Amino acid sequence: MPGPLKPAPAAPNGLNPNSAFYKAREKVHPKKVEGPFRLFKWAVLFLTLGIYYITPWLRWDRGEFSPDQAVLVDLANRRFYFGPIEIWPQEFYYVAGLLIMAGLGLFLVTTSVGRAWCGYACPQTVWTDLYMAVERWVEGDRNDRIKLDKAPMSAEKLAKRTTKHAIWLGIAVLTGGAWVFYFTDAPTLLRELLTGQAPFVAYATIGVLTFTTYSLAGLMREQVCTYMCPWPRIQSAMLDEDSFLVTYKAWRGEPRGSVKSAEAAPGTIGDCVDCMACVNVCPTGIDIRNGPQLECITCALCIDACNDVMDKLGRPRDLIGYTTLKRDVAESKGETLAPMWKVIARPRVLIYGAVWAAIGIGMLVVLAGRSRMDISVAQERNPVFVVLSDGDIRNSYTVKLLNKEHRPREFDLTVSGLDNARLSLPVSGEAPAKRLRLKVRPDGVDTYRVQVRVPAASIEDEQSEIVFKARAADGDGDTMETTRFTAPEREDDGDQE
């Protein structure tokens, strides 16, 4: 451990050059490591990247009138397809619900197993891991890379650097490329992209995501977590003495000393041999032995590294381990530890879990019970009513009929609430009738201007409640909406002048 720094001589401006307002980045050169956590990270990496790259290519048959892409965010037609589920813009609350579930899910994970999201599943972590693997493959492990960094430019260095950045850029392009497939038919877009006929926005999106992937995963790496991401700061407020953290068991490790000094003076030296393996493998370049830190994304690679060393020395494993502050203290005192599930099944975790599940179940119930058709009626207000020459009163309505089925349908529109009310479409030239049969396009909305004509004798009040009812012509479902019918003020007693 470096001791406290002495104040450096003051610079001419009165400021210490070591405490400048801006800090150059200290490059991190993580060393290769093997172990169960590394294996888990690989598994998560392949799983998440696999989902990301493969999903747009999955198909789902929805018939001739709708796209057959399983997951599709169709911005142009304002539809979101997710397998059998289809979301319309007015049902965006499902997406809001999913976002709330995602948020609560993060709370749940953080409360129960600590910063697992940061360490394993966050895209920043996954892509950085992938980029580091490429870097290691091209330039070699930690020591080779440090050497290469220091070496003067040479043909070999140039070749290695070029290869590395080329592969990085390739991954970045593929990342952006996969993203755009979620927004339109993937095979068509791929063909257009390759022939240079894709819309500008597709190329622009790929360009932007190429830039962000390359710079965030290749160049910025741990600085994204340290400086740019709000989540570590929020998590700091969520962690407590029962949160699982990657912890260096200082009571066991300190004071540090070599194997030789431990043999020379048994009982005075801790288990930590100060081999720096935990520091060398850390992707954020910190020393876990300094205690819990904001920069630690709890990827647990230091646990793998340390266990490797402990195994070689024949000392017990888990000098660095996943544990809670409370358990660490208990362990140091030699107390029996409560079973893991008891730590995880705390009230806070259970409440987060219950709320999370309740939202999910609620959404599923609403989703299962939602109607496949809908009606929306708006009374025209300028003019609200028209007196016709035979004394009938006419109101006009904008009627929107929604057909969520993937086939064209016909709806029968009727109105109730006033006797002898008759419906007609202007322009059509057809006589007003009790029932209107209206066509509605597949998976869409059709808007009709509908006129309702009522004999003056049927009307008692200035405002009457009427109900529009749309019934599928094939009998498959109905829907209704209540609105108003407005009539002029009654002049039963004629003029009183």
Next chain:
Amino acid sequence: MSPEPTKTPTHSGSDAGGPGTTGHEWDGIQELNNPLPRWWLWIFYACIAFALVWMVLYPAWPTPGGNTKGTLGYSSRADVEQQMKDLEVARAAPLKGLEQMALADIPKNPAIMAAAVEGGRSAFKVHCIQCHGTGAAGGKGYPNLNDDDWIWGGSMEEIHATLVNGIRYHGNDNTRQSMMPAFGRDGLLTPAQIADVVEHVRAISRQEHNQAMAARGAQTFAEQCSSCHGLAGEGNKTFGAPRLSDGIWLYGGDRASLTATITNARAGVMPAWNERLSEATIRKLTAYVHSLGGGE
């Protein structure tokens, strides 16, 4: 007194531990130094450079003689003008053939009709709402275009003719021309006779009325009014004589309004729109008015 740094800056941390200080201390309060990453500073400089380039390329600074134009010559007004031109071209496409086809055929072609109605709706908002109202519901002296009662006819052809030539419009030879006599003012009828006719008109329009007066008024009506308004008050669109036997009144069906109408006559005017609007616009307006719900 200006505050002076009283301590040398440290890198090893304040008394509380943690980051170093900037060396500033005021009344015992020290300023911690959490250095920003260097790349953040670069982004800041890049933003300044971006702004400088922007000022050269795009309009930026106000000067007494107008703003600086920028080397790209960009102007948001020119942008809008181009967009309006593009819009006109786009709107012309679905209306292809509107000017050539027979007026009566327009409603039979749903695509052209729909586009024409929308075009007419916006033209109506510019040229017509001043008198007829935003919803074309009219007002006293200005006909309601939503109902099924037409003074000059509600077919596509008649609406079109009315729009093109206007009503009692001095500048157009083909304008809709009709002139009801001022029966009272010109001494054609006495006030008592007029009162009787008023009761008759109220009778045929199924309003409360004095039967004795109405019976006398019927006689006068047959002599003076029926040549234009018809024996039963059914009106005549050729002369622009309104139907009197319904519940729709341009100037009011109450006694005072009817008395005023018969005494002084009415002669509302509408301009001939061929002076100001293109044939295409007039046809769009025709389609719109026809679509309101009273088209014949």
